[in-house]
Amino acid sequence: EDKVVQSPLSLVVHEGDTVTLNCSYEVTNxxxxxxxxxxxxxxxxxxxxxxxxxxxxxxxxxxxxDKKELxxxxxxxxxxxxxxxxxxxxxxxxGGSQGNLIFGKGTKLSVKP
Amino acid sequence: NAxxxxxxxxxxxxxxxxxxxxxxxxxxxxxxYWYRQDPGMGLRLIYYSASEGTTDKGEVPNxxxxxxxxxxxxxxxxxxxxxxxxxVYFCASRDTGAGNTxxxxxxxxxxxx
Numbered sequence: 001e002d003k004v005v006q007s008p009l010s011l012v013v014h015e016g017d018t019v020t021l022n023c024s025y026e027v028t029n030x031x032x033x034x035x036x037x038x039x040x041x042x043x044x045x046x047x048x049x050x051x052x053x054x055x056x057x058x059x060x061x062x063x064x065x066d067k068k069e070l071x072x073x074x075x076x077x078x079x080x081x082x083x084x085x086x087x088x089x090x091x092x093x094x095g096g097s098q099g100n101l102i103f104g105k106g107t108k109l110s111v112k113p
Numbered sequence: 114n115a116x117x118x119x120x121x122x123x124x125x126x127x128x129x130x131x132x133x134x135x136x137x138x139x140x141x142x143x144x145x146y147w148y149r150q151d152p153g154m155g156l157r158l159i160y161y162s163a164s165e166g167t168t169d170k171g172e173v174p175n176x177x178x179x180x181x182x183x184x185x186x187x188x189x190x191x192x193x194x195x196x197x198x199x200x201v202y203f204c205a206s207r208d209t210g211a212g213n214t215x216x217x218x219x220x221x222x223x224x225x226x
Contacts, residue, residue: 032213042203042217043156088156092213099146099161099171101207101215106155 002027004091006104014112017079021107023089024071031100033072035063036088038106043088046074079111115139119204119218126194126225134189134221136204144207145187146215147171147179149200156203162187194225 007022025033032050036043047056049065049072056063060079065072076083086106093100119136126132138145147159148171158171162181176198178190187206191198204218 034214042219045214045216048214090215099144099158099163099169099207100209101146101158103156105153 002091002093002102004089004102004104006087006089006107008107009105010108010110012110012112013079015080017111018075018077019079019109021074021076021087021109022071023073023104025089025091025102026070027091027093027102029094030067031092031094033065034090034092035072035074036090038086038088039084046087076109079109081111081113084109084111117204117206117216117218119202119221121221122219123222124224126191126223128195128225130194131190131192132194132223133191134202134204134223135186136188136218137186138204138206138216139185140206140208140216141184142206142208142216143184144209145181146205146207147177147187147189148203148205149173149198150203150220151200159189159202191223194223196225199223199225 004025035046047063052067060077063074086108088106090103117138143164146161148156150156157173159177160179162168165184168179180188202221205215207215
């Protein structure tokens, strides 16, 4: 059965720290991996990763995919209180059930001043 | 460009009442989804629709029905609400082409008393 596992489930850091969030996946007919940030409302899109070893970057956030070891990481440098959120990753596959998307349970990040 | 619009945002129901959550997207996406999100459970797929005229069960379909009225609209109906259906509901649509990302509505907070 396909699955996406995120770790840690929760994390508390202080402003200025660097954090690494992990997402491992077992997805048949893998197509891509998506990262989302969810604050109080709907998840908002961060990155889509399809190729191994190519870093995607947006400001202080970056992400990379390893298709051999089946995982992705999301890095946040110089964290700010506004980074506090739940971060979700999702595996996208070609075909199959469940609408071709499998979400992990998320990592709750709390950034303290 | 409104993206994904869902209504209502908040609703309180009595056990046994029925209601319909409405969702519309203006991005010409083929795939649409209904998720529920509960603390510690992540996003769980209720139903999805790969295209107009088709719907499929997700992980937690019991107690729900859906209608893909046309390409834009995908509604979720609770026929006889139960307290276990108290949750936050998200509608989403997905670009199944090269973009391949999923876009979420703002969420509907439903309480069944």
